[in-house]
Amino acid sequence: MPVPLSYVKERRNMPFLKxxxxxxxxxxxxxxxxxNRSGNINVRFDGKKHxxxxxxxxxxxxxxxxxxLIKEYGD
Known part of the structure; x- marks a missing residue:
């Protein structure tokens, strides 16, 4: 279920996230x-509807x- 990005920004310490x-x-x-509630983000990949x-x-x-590029995370 979608939640405001402010939740993820605070939970994951990602102030740049928009x-x-x-x-x-x-x-x-x-x-x-x-x-989303798990602290993850929802991404719509290019060419996809959802x-x-x-x-x-x-x-x-x-x-x-x-x-x-402003931030990069590996594995």
Whole structure:
């Protein structure tokens, strides 16, 4: 169930996290759409209609509005 991103930002100490920001998860590009109760994020991958539950630190890169990498997490 979606929750405000503020929940994930606080729980995971990710002050940069914003709805609509571009992310790359394990090589797949998408957009952050919401947070969820597990402390994860919902991402709608390019070409998909629905968002998926993604751990925010698993092979994830976060980009600012200009496409510049601002944070990267490995395995």
């Amino acid at each position: 709805r609509g920001m571009r992310v790359q998860v394990d090589g797949l590009m998408g957009v952050v759409t919401a947070g 968002s998926e539950n993604v751990h925010p630190w698993w092979r994830t890169k976060y980009f600012d509005k200009d496409g510049i």
